[in-house]
Structure formats: C-alpha cells, structure tokens
Amino acid sequence: MLEQLQTLISLEGAVRWGRALFLVVLGLLLALMTSRLLQRVMRRRMTAHVAQIVRRLVFYSVLGVFIAAAMSELGFSLTVIMGAAGILTVAIGFASQTTASNLISGLFLIGEHSFEVGDLIRVGDLTGEVLSIDALSVKLKTFDNLFVRIPNETLIKSQVTTLTRYPIRRIDLALGVAYKEDIEHVREILARVADANPLCLDEPAPQFIFTGFGDSSLNIQFSVWVVRENFLELRNAISAEIKKAFDESGIEIPFPHRTLYAGEATRPFPVMLVEDAPSRDQSGPDSNSQDGC
C-alpha cells in the first residue's frame, strides 16, 4: 500500500515536472512566433528601433507568463517568487552596480529618443551607425567596418551627436584669400560656385561670413546646405570647384607669410633684387676681393 502510494506520488511529481517543462517550451515557441510575426507586421509601419523594442518586450512578456505558470504548476507560490526576486534584485544590484547603472542608463537612452537603430552618431572621436540599443550597451558599426560596443552609462555621460536626425546639413568651409583680393568679388565667385552645383541647396541660402584678418590671409567661412545623403559628395565637389573658380579668376589662396622686422632703432636689412648673377669669368678682380671679405 505504501509502495503504491510512493509510486503514485513520484508519478504525480513527474507529471508536474513534465507539465512545467511543456509550459516553458510552449511559452518559448509562442514567444518566438509572436515576436517574429510582430516584426513582420511592424517592419513597414515602425522604425527599426521601435520594432526591436516591441519585439523584445513581447518575447520576454510571453515567456515570463509561461515561466510563471510553470513555476505555479510546480507548486511555487508566485508571491514568494516575486518577493525572492525583489530581494535577489537588491542583492544583485549591490553586487553589480555597473551593470545596474548600464541597465538604467539604457532605459533612459531608449526613453530619450536621442537616436534610433540605423542612425549615424558621433561619441567623442567615434562615428558610426547604430546597430542596436540593448539593455547594457549600444552597438555601433564604424565607417571602417569595426564593431564597437559602448556601455550605456558612458553614453549617458558623454556628448552624443546624431548626424542623421535632420534631413539637411550644413557644410562649413574655412577659406583664406590674399590681402590684395576684393572681398566682394570673392563673395560673388563663391555664390556662383554654389549656384552652379545642383546638390547645394538654394534654400537655406549659402552663407558668406568674414571671420577676420588672419596672419597671412583674409579668413572667410563659406557655409552651404546639403541633403545629408549628399554631404560627402558635395563637400568634396565644392572644395574642388572653389579652388578651380579661384584659379580661373586669379584669386590667390595664400601660404602663410612671415615678414621679419628689425625694429625702428636699427637700420633695415639691406635687400637687393638679385637678377641673373654675372658669371665668375666676367667678374673683375675687385669683386673677387670683395667675395673674400
């Protein structure tokens, strides 16, 4: 009788474990299917970033419900589990402050909407495309095809520039022309160059800013607007076009000049214009003697 009861209990235990396992597997399958289905439906309606967040949320929610059901099947009380999870979270939180900080930073990053998956961002010296925004870190792909992981905590603390937030961007070109040049003429030439390039936006209009009298040149900032997809193409093209236009108009882009001045008290340096120097054969004995001095 006792043996039969023990067999029944062990059988019942096995059935419970089996049910729990079945629930977990079912939950996993359902979570996978639901999240994939959602991804397909959302692909066209939402941005990649939002779709990724929703997919993960749905996956873990469905899985969580089924795991809770499995635990309940095994006889665990959900209240106790939640309580234990709370205590465990505090314990883990103390033990892994960095991870917790990254996790919370990740939530703020997602909430802030500073950038999304697919955006181009600059963090410090690093520029790259956002591949994913995860719980602990953000993954980037740089232009030279490197995979970079940046902890969320670092991102929250640093200055992040999103290069692809707005559809148009400004290119600032720092130019210098010789002091002899007419600034108004230079301005006209630059306006013509910008007007001739179809990638350079008509509105907002190009800006000509005189930035000051430099050491060797009149310094100018010429700013043009461009659609962000054409940023590099225009930056390269317009620099070449400005150089060509300056060359054609005879406008000098000066090298750094340095004038030596000996001061008022002393006599100026004797400067002689040296033309074709006479050959040694033609020079007389006097000149030879001077050479020797």
Next chain:
Amino acid sequence: MKIELGHGDGEWLLWSASDVEDDRPARSRMAVRRGLPEEVHERFVHDGPDRQVTLAPVLGDRPVVARPRQPVYLLSKQEVTFYLSTPIWLKILVGSSQLMLRELASIRLSDTWFGPSTRVGELCYANRTHARRNLAEVPLRPHRAITPLRIRNNAQEALPLEKISLPVPMLPLFGAEDGSLWTQRATLVRDEVSDLASVRIEASKDHLDPYGRPLTRIAAPRHENPMAVVRAFSTFFQGF
C-alpha cells in the same frame, strides 16, 4: 540634354548628358543611325529581340519651388494667373511591354528645402521664374511643361510672392498639337483672415489649354493621392 541609346546584341547601351539651360530657344532633335554609341554609361541586358523604344515625358519627382526673379506682390482683393514652367523628365522605355531603362531629368535643377525650419520641410527643386502673366510672352519649350496657376488674394494686405511651391508629382501632364506641354490648372485662394490657402484643382474632363485648344493626357500624376495635393498646396504660402 543629350541621350544616345544603342541596341547591341541582347543589350541596350545608354549614354546621357545634361546641359545648362540658357536663354537660347530650345529645340528637340532626333536621329537614327547604325552603330553603337562611342561612349557608354550604362548597359541593360535582356534576352528578347525587341527593339522598340519609347520616350515618355513625365513631370518631376519632387515639388518645384519657383522664385520670381524680382519680388512680386499681389495686391489686396486681386486675382491673377501666372504661367509657371517646370522642366520635364524623360522615361526611356523599351520593348512592347514598356520596360523602363532609366528616367532622366531634362535639366538638373538645384535642390532646395521648402519648409518653416531646417528641421521640418520638404526637399524640392529650385527654379527661377519670370512669373509671366501674359500668355503670349510664355515661351513654348519642348523640355518644359507650363502650369497655369491662378492666385487670389482675399486678404487686406498685399501678398508677397517670394516662393511658390508647385507639387508637380501630383499633377498630370498634357500635350498640345503643337508639341507644347501643359499641366492641370490650379487655383489658389488666400483667405481674408488666415494665411492658409484653399486650393482647387480644375478637374474638367475636356482639357483645353489657355488658347482653348484640346489637350491630350500624356502622363498620369506620380502620386494620385488627392489629400496629398491639398497638403502640398497648403504649404504654398510658407516662407512668404
């Protein structure tokens, strides 16, 4: 613009170049000769013997922002019709099933931004216009389609017309017997109290040009959404 299209052994060879527009009268020329283009930009391969080529004019793929060469003001309670021309695009279609090889702009207009700020707006093409009101003065050029645009200013103040955005992707294209190209008429009214413009697109079935000659519909609008037309037109006065 210049296009050279050659048909080789199972392939189409395309060479194209765009010109800068000047004040010289424009004309279109076409010649057929043996041989292939000397220079080739693109090759399109196929497996059929079909040699049919169709050049189909269409309106541009983005709105065109026309800026009058001099500031123009429409006085209060007045109504005028401007004739604005926009460069057309050419679709190169081959074969009896009209497969598209390429779509080329007759003139590559400069890009421009049309909107209240650098954050919000729409990418358009920029075009300078004489804002002609006299139809006889409007040159009929083979590479430009003319849009008659009637503007009424119901407000008490004069309306400065600095920029006019024509949503050409939403307009159909028509052709007259003399080869001139026209788009659907548009009427735009500035309300007395509001800066918003209400728009009416003339959708009569018997399409006539301003001279009263019948027009043939050559191309459908790129975007058929009528709501989009209203939205686009409602931005007419932005930037004024």
